[in-house]
Amino acid sequence: xxxxxxxxxxxxxxxxxxxxxxxxxxxxxxxxxxxxxxxxxxxxxxxxxxxxxxxxxxxxxxxxxxxxxxxxxxxxxxxxxxxxxxxxxxxxxxxxxxxxxxxxxxxxxxxxxxxxxxxxxxxxxxxxxxxxxxxxxxxxxxxxxxxxxxxxxxxxxxxxxxxxxxxxxxxxxxxxxxxxxxxxxxxxxxxxxxxxxxxxxxxxxxxxxxxxxxxxxxxxxxxxxxxxxxxxxxxxxxxxxxxxxxxxxxxxxxxxxxxxxxxxxxxxxxxxxxxxxxxxxxxxxxxxxxxxxxxxxxxxxxxxxxxxxxxxxxxxxxxxxxxxxxxxxxxxxxxxxxxxxxxxxxxxxxxxxxxxxxxxxxxxxxxxxxxxxxxxxxxxxxxxxxxxxxxxxxxxxxxxxxxxxxxxxxxxxxxxxxxxxxxxxxxxxxxxxxxxxxxxxxxxxxxxxxxxxxxxxxxxxxxxxxxxxxxxxxxxxxxxxxxxxxxxxxxxxxxxxxx
Amino acid sequence: xxxxxxxxxxxxxxxxxxxxxxxxxxxxxxxxxxxxxxxxxxxxxxxxxxxxxxxxxxxxxxxxxxxxxxxxxxxxxxxxxxxxxxxxxxxxxxxx
Numbered sequence: 060x061x062x063x064x065x066x067x068x069x070x071x072x073x074x075x076x077x078x079x080x081x082x083x084x085x086x087x088x089x090x091x092x093x094x095x096x097x098x099x100x101x102x103x104x105x106x107x108x109x110x111x112x113x114x115x116x117x118x119x120x121x122x123x124x125x126x127x128x129x130x131x132x133x134x135x136x137x138x139x140x141x142x143x144x145x146x147x148x149x150x151x152x153x154x155x156x157x158x159x160x161x162x163x164x165x166x167x168x169x170x171x172x173x174x175x176x177x178x179x180x181x182x183x184x185x186x187x188x189x190x191x192x193x194x195x196x197x198x199x200x201x202x203x204x205x206x207x208x209x210x211x212x213x214x215x216x217x218x219x220x221x222x223x224x225x226x227x228x229x230x231x232x233x234x235x236x237x238x239x240x241x242x243x244x245x246x247x248x249x250x251x252x253x254x255x256x257x258x259x260x261x262x263x264x265x266x267x268x269x270x271x272x273x274x275x276x277x278x279x280x281x282x283x284x285x286x287x288x289x290x291x292x293x294x295x296x297x298x299x300x301x302x303x304x305x306x307x308x309x310x311x312x313x314x315x316x317x318x319x320x321x322x323x324x325x326x327x328x329x330x331x332x333x334x335x336x337x338x339x340x341x342x343x344x345x346x347x348x349x350x351x352x353x354x355x356x357x358x359x360x361x362x363x364x365x366x367x368x369x370x371x372x373x374x375x376x377x378x379x380x381x382x383x384x385x386x387x388x389x390x391x392x393x394x395x396x397x398x399x400x401x402x403x404x405x406x407x408x409x410x411x412x413x414x415x416x417x418x419x420x421x422x423x424x425x426x427x428x429x430x431x432x433x434x435x436x437x438x439x440x441x442x443x444x445x446x447x448x449x450x451x452x453x454x455x456x457x458x459x460x461x462x463x464x465x466x467x468x469x470x471x472x473x474x475x476x477x478x479x480x481x482x483x484x485x486x487x488x489x490x491x492x493x494x495x496x497x498x499x500x501x502x503x504x505x506x507x508x509x510x511x512x513x514x515x516x517x518x519x520x521x522x523x524x525x526x527x528x529x530x531x532x533x534x535x536x537x538x539x540x541x542x543x544x545x546x547x548x549x550x551x552x553x554x555x556x557x558x
Numbered sequence: 559x560x561x562x563x564x565x566x567x568x569x570x571x572x573x574x575x576x577x578x579x580x581x582x583x584x585x586x587x588x589x590x591x592x593x594x595x596x597x598x599x600x601x602x603x604x605x606x607x608x609x610x611x612x613x614x615x616x617x618x619x620x621x622x623x624x625x626x627x628x629x630x631x632x633x634x635x636x637x638x639x640x641x642x643x644x645x646x647x648x649x650x651x652x653x654x
Contacts, residue, residue, distance in 0.1 A: 403649070413576030439599075445609050
């Protein structure tokens with residue numbers, strides 16, 4: 060087996076056993092990035108020298124501790140990629156925007172620092188829709204990323220660079236961020252397992268803010284086991300993020316997933332509202348078949364109602380832009396990034412912002428500014444916040460009856476590049492199944508459940524009550540013990556994708 | 559509810575975005591169609607419903623103590639123009 064074929068868990072074991080060195084693993088990733096990333100454009104920055112130096116240090120520790128490898132940090136020597144909205148000290152960070160061109164962060168995001176302290180090596184920064192605003196990675200100011208399963212398709216977004224990098228086996232896993240589906244939808248489009256944790260479960264310190272009441276940092280991995288490994292390291296209270304939760308972490312007992320009927324006692328609800336007109340028939344069939352498979356593993360399945368689902372889209376596209384319009388006020392051409400000349404501070408700001416922000420960012424800033432402006436605040440922002448309460452209550456009521464909610468991740472499989480050009484609303488509709496979890500704050504997990512007739516990955520989303528990520532990971536891991544969709548890899552070197 | 563070019567121009571001013579006429583026209587069209595979709599929120603009865611403000615868990619309190627942070631040198635490193643340890647901007651008041 061080639062190095063790049065190893066999952067995160069496999070790679071970790073191989074490093075500890077000494078079957079492989081961190082230097083070899085890192086060089087294998089770098090070599091693959093150099094060869095395949097020109098096709099994909101998953102990376103905005105590759106920290107080759109720094110990664111190799113860190114690998115050398117990791118190898119010294121691995122060699123010294125070979126006989127007591129249990130005491131080593133859990134990810135020592137494992138290369139990973141990080142979405143370019145999480146800052147890493149000394150690594151250029153743009154958030155996919157020209158307004159941050161040349162920005163060199165003076166500190167490191169807590170989520171990244173936790174992985175580094177666990178021994179992981181950040182090999183580079185991955186492409187994203189500008190400021191994480193988008194569902195296809197086409198809104199990156201540095202050009203789109205392509206889907207490894209079909210190069211004329213988008214990888215999803217906004218964490219499309221991370222998804223493409225993991226799916227193409229350039230790195231074993233990557234970090235993304237999810238404000239309205241930006242981890243789960245690219246995971247779905249690229250055949251990966253992607254976790255959006257509960258709001259507040261993972262620190263947002265050092266995550267470039269988009270919608271602060273919605274933003275979550277989460278892993279994109281090839282298996283639920285790998286996602287669980289990363290989640291365990293990422294989660295926890297951080298004094299630097301006042302919204303991070305101070306709650307004990309429940310980790311899934313993945314060993315239990317190999318017993319017979321491991322999901323016995325779990326109740327799974329299937330909401331009618333998530334299977335509506337416009338859904339690609341194969342997407343629905345894939346989800347329904349996967350629900351059957353979970354029932355075969357012992358889960359009980361019943362229909363449920365989430366009556367306010369249809370309002371998630373308008374609520375989200377008022378609240379997220381409103382928060383964005385405030386969060387992005389800091390990009391003023393004064394504190395960081397390039398500056399356009401002007402006669403007054405106002406002119407400097409307006410000119411720099413008008414020239415350096417892309418169209419989708421401008422659109423959302425304008426939408427948010429409008430929703431917060433005098434005369435419209437009550438009708439838009441205040442009403443959206445109230446409907447958000449009703450959406451939260453839908454979930455609270457559902458989770459009194461069931462442990463998990465099964466749904467599609469997106470209405471379609473990966474769409475062609477340019478499919479939603481010039482029609483922003485049609486692009487927003489791609490998010491209808493992922494937005495509710497962000498609005499309610501509940502965790503969601505996407506994982507592969509098959510392929511459509513174009514050979515593109517099909518995916519299912521599970522959602523759970525706040526802070527029950529363990530149930531999501533357990534169910535997906537149990538499924539991955541009886542299914543092998545997650546083991547299939549796109550074939551990038553000649554010929555059609557393989558599945 | 560269509561947004562006029564003048565309304566869009568006003569929003570752009572509030573948002574500190576310098577836009578050309580073509581962009582104003584385009585955003586007037588696009589924002590109008592997006593706001594049309596948002597208008598559906600008005601059909602929801604929210605009487606007596608409180609807005610969903612705040613995270614799921616209350617933030618724990620901490621003592622109000624000064625802590626070391628990033629140095630001003632580190633913070634100024636990314637600024638386009640710096641003078642005497644401060645951000646430099648064009649004059650705010652003319653003729654002084």
